[in-house]
Amino acid sequence: MLAESAAGVLEQVFKHGRVLDRELDTIFRENPKWGKRDRNFVAETAFEVTRWRRALAFLAGDDSIPALCAAQWTRVGLEVPDWWASHPSEIAARELELAGQPLAIRESIPDWLDVLGRGELGEAWDREVAALNRRAPVFLRVNTIRAEVRGVLEWLASHGIEAARVPGVPDALVLPAGKMLPKPLAAEGVVEIQDAGSQKIAPLLDVEPGMRVIDACAGAGGKALHLAALMQGRGEIVAMDISTAKLSELRRRASRAGTRIIRTETWREDTLKRYAGWADRVLIDAPCSGLGTLRRQPDLKWRLTASSLEKTKRLQRRMLDHYPELLRPGGKFVYATCSLLPSENGGQIRNLVERDPRRAIEEELTVSPAETGWDGFFAARLG
Numbered sequence: 557m558l559a560e561s562a563a564g565v566l567e568q569v570f571k572h573g574r575v576l577d578r579e580l581d582t583i584f585r586e587n588p589k590w591g592k593r594d595r596n597f598v599a600e601t602a603f604e605v606t607r608w609r610r611a612l613a614f615l616a617g618d619d620s621i622p623a624l625c626a627a628q629w630t631r632v633g634l635e636v637p638d639w640w641a642s643h644p645s646e647i648a649a650r651e652l653e654l655a656g657q658p659l660a661i662r663e664s665i666p667d668w669l670d671v672l673g674r675g676e677l678g679e680a681w682d683r684e685v686a687a688l689n690r691r692a693p694v695f696l697r698v699n700t701i702r703a704e705v706r707g708v709l710e711w712l713a714s715h716g717i718e719a720a721r722v723p724g725v726p727d728a729l730v731l732p733a734g735k736m737l738p739k740p741l742a743a744e745g746v747v748e749i750q751d752a753g754s755q756k757i758a759p760l761l762d763v764e765p766g767m768r769v770i771d772a773c774a775g776a777g778g779k780a781l782h783l784a785a786l787m788q789g790r791g792e793i794v795a796m797d798i799s800t801a802k803l804s805e806l807r808r809r810a811s812r813a814g815t816r817i818i819r820t821e822t823w824r825e826d827t828l829k830r831y832a833g834w835a836d837r838v839l840i841d842a843p844c845s846g847l848g849t850l851r852r853q854p855d856l857k858w859r860l861t862a863s864s865l866e867k868t869k870r871l872q873r874r875m876l877d878h879y880p881e882l883l884r885p886g887g888k889f890v891y892a893t894c895s896l897l898p899s900e901n902g903g904q905i906r907n908l909v910e911r912d913p914r915r916a917i918e919e920e921l922t923v924s925p926a927e928t929g930w931d932g933f934f935a936a937r938l939g
């Protein structure tokens with residue numbers, strides 16, 4: 557039953573392009589009697605088979621979902637049930653052969669993406685892809701509106717969790733592998749779950765208390781909440797997005813976090829006009845390929861296509877052409893993505909500066925998963 561459920565989730569992800577996290581949420585809601593171990597088994601099978609799809613197909617000599625699952629279970633030392641459709645043999649011997657396969661098979665990425673990534677990043681691509689296949693730890697951002705980092709560290713230690721600070725990211729803590737965040741802390745808005753790489757973006761805006769800030773692609777508000785904390789509860793943040801559902805989640809999180817300076821606006825035809833020249837700072841946290849977050853969303857790599865990527869880049873370019881109009885004269889904006897591809901990152905920024913000589917790059921930041929062990933990000937501040 558559990559094995560079949562995991563295979564069912566994978567079928568939705570591989571055959572119908574569905575989002576892995578959402579499929580897991582749905583199946584957990586439909587099976588409220590499953591205990592923690594049951595849920596872990598289903599989630600782990602679905603995640604690891606998605607992450608290692610091509611490597612497992614090589615080991616099993618078959619790319620059907622039952623064969624991929626059986627190879628995954630064998631690989632981690634679990635028994636494959638007698639009645640299961642596929643029982644791969646000689647996996648240990650094939651592991652040795654796998655090591656000699658090309659990167660796209662060994663590290664399980666689509667061929668077209670491998671060609672593109674190597675073309676853009678050269679040899680660094682191999683290191684980044686390998687880093688993106690490691691499991692990601694849980695990072696927290698201490699909400700400095702509600703607590704201090706030291707206090708949270710002590711609270712966690714008193715609950716048996718030895719969290720650690722993250723060098724270079726002042727409000728970040730990392731939990732030991734396999735540890736989850738105790739519920740009360742999350743529920744009270746004392747901490748937010750936010751990757752250390754993502755925590756590098758808001759400080760780049762160089763905000764001050766009292767400023768007017770627009771987060772033009774705010775989503776559910778990871779970075780908007782961070783900006784509110786950096787502004788120490790003074791000023792105004794307008795969180796915009798095309799998704800009303802995400803903005804309502806943002807409002808829920810903002811009230812939990814104890815910030816009152818964020819208001820939300822769903823993008824409409826006249827939004828740009830109404831807010832033109834209003835902001836001291838604008839954050840354009842643009843939709844992107846998401847390649848920097850593959851550790852947490854390995855299904856992305858199977859959904860992404862060359863044409864969807866081109867479409868996303870055209871959207872990024874349009875945003876760069878128009879969203880800076882939200883700034884008052886002398887204001888600054890930050891363009892950010894969670895991609896590793898220069899064509900979505902520095903390439904977009906340099907093209908903008910070429911076509912609009914009023915813009916100049918002040919600071920640029922690239923977060924490499926291979927170098928940091930964090931998700932991958934890019935950000936640039938322009939005046």
Ligand SMILES: C[S@@+](CC[C@H](N)C(=O)[O-])C[C@H]1O[C@@H](n2cnc3c(N)ncnc32)[C@H](O)[C@@H]1O
Binds near residue numbers: 779841
């Ligand atoms: C990278 S995500 C934002 C993540 C968010 N800033 C955070 O820190 O949690 C990009 C967001 O852009 C939104 N989006 C897509 N098209 C947009 C558009 N034309 N204008 C503004 N936002 C858009 C998406 O709904 C999505 O929430």
